[in-house]
Amino acid sequence: MDSTNTTSAFTKNPLRIALIGYGKMGKAIEEIAVNRGHSIGLKIDINSLNDFTKENLQQCDVAIEFTSPHTAVQNILTCIEAGIPIVCGSTGWLARWEEVKQACEAFKGSLVYASNYSVGVNVFFEVNQLLARLMNPHTEYEVNMLEIHHTEKKDAPSGTAITLAEQILENLGRKKEWVNQHNATPEELSIISERIDPAPGTHKIKYSSNIDDIEIIHTAHNRQGFATGAVLAAEFIKTKKGVFSMKDVLGF
Ligand SMILES: NC(=O)c1ccc[n+]([C@@H]2O[C@H](COP(=O)([O-])OP(=O)(O)OC[C@H]3O[C@@H](n4cnc5c(N)ncnc54)[C@H](O)[C@@H]3O)[C@@H](O)[C@H]2O)c1
Known part of the structure; x- marks a missing residue:
């Protein structure tokens, strides 16, 4: 086996x-x-x-x-x-x-x-890095992240969101730091944290341009x-x- x-x-x-x-x-x-x-x-x-x-x-x-x-x-x-x-x-x-x-x-x-x-999230990490690398030259796309967890979660943004954000910062030259709010400058990567019950964990990364959007989403169904x-x-x-x-x- x-x-x-x-x-x-x-x-x-x-x-x-x-x-x-x-x-x-x-x-x-x-x-x-x-x-x-x-x-x-x-x-x-x-x-x-x-x-x-x-x-x-x-x-x-x-x-x-x-x-x-x-x-x-x-x-x-x-x-x-x-x-x-x-x-x-x-x-x-x-x-x-x-x-x-x-x-x-x-x-x-x-x-x-x-x-x-989660095995699925670790595959998602690989996809996130690839997508950020592919988006690096395409400056018309803005990127942001949303993470949703249950209300008992003590830290925000989630550890997973921080890992995803750091991967984006490493691969997308136009973003210099993440912030846990809406971004005030184009160099900031916005992470919005929502706390809703019941929610084992959702992470969504969205690239938007005037022409189209690309979103990748991981949703945990349970622990x-x-x-x-x-x-x-x-x-x-x-x-x-x-x-x-x-x-x-x-x-x-
Ligand atoms: N890395 C991951 O994949 C992943 C996934 C889910 C949760 N988490 C994290 O795991 C942690 C625990 O999550 P949870 O949902 O089980 O929380 P929980 O509140 O249900 O359980 C925490 C447990 O820790 C015990 N505890 C508190 N202080 C302790 C100490 N000093 N020594 C030993 N035990 C102590 C509590 O009695 C309780 O049993 C959180 O930080 C959460 O963010 C990580």
């Missing part, structure tokens, strides 16, 4: 997984992981922080962390220092990326970070895509050292 198959059981190398964060994502990951033949060795949430010890972590093969922007960095550092590979899905903490990367290198640790673990990708990342990282992205996990 192909180990990258996203739907059927993965039983060749069962993992004992530590779930750091047992909210909406932690529970969705548990279901997918168990269906793929893995077991959950540790579950940590805000009410069981006393169990979040080096000794308990070291009983597991890999940790999957989905908590919040404010708790993610300390959780990653705890896992790295305990010598356990970690898959982090919490968003909104990338201002501390360099610190985390350096700690991972110093401890010879293993980290996968993705602003979005299963994120959870499946996070489990694939855990299977990938168990035997690796270093800092990785979903691009590495999916072999793009």
Whole structure:
């Protein structure tokens, strides 16, 4: 059976997984992981922080962390220092990326970070880069982004929207920075964030000219895509050292 198959059981190398964060994502990951033949060795949430010890972590093969922007960095550092590979899905903490990367290198640790673990979104990232490259010479097109999530989401714009925006900035010379509002100058890339229930996540990028529009849209139907990708990342990282992205996990 192909180990990258996203739907059927993965039983060749069962993992004992530590779930750091047992909210909406932690529970969705548990279901997918168990269906793929893995077991959950540790579950940590805000009410069981006393169990979040080096000794308990070291009983597991890999940790999957989905908590919040404010708790993610300390959780990653705890896992790295305990010598356990970690898959982090919490968003909104990338201002501390360099610190985390350096700690991972110093401890010879293993980290996968993705602003979005869904296989579909990672294909969408590739399409976004290609479209921005193709649009680069065609200055008559203005571009903007809309992202819609549920009202409990704490960060805006979403981590996925930031990744998409950075890809556009890298490939479309006429945009210099993103703003989380309507753009005031042509150099700004507008990201509008809407919070509506229920909405697991929609990202729309629209290029408009007087002649025509081109839109690309990714709409998540539920959390299963994120959870499946996070489990694939855990299977990938168990035997690796270093800092990785979903691009590495999916072999793009
Ligand atoms: N990368 C992705 O693909 C992806 C997809 C969905 C959500 N997310 C992100 O994942 C995070 C969690 O999302 P969610 O929907 O599961 O949120 P949630 O609020 O449902 O769950 C968060 C969980 O974290 C726990 N928690 C809080 N502080 C903690 C700490 N210090 N240590 C351990 N656990 C702690 C809470 O008790 C809760 O169980 C958010 O940052 C969200 O933006 C990322």
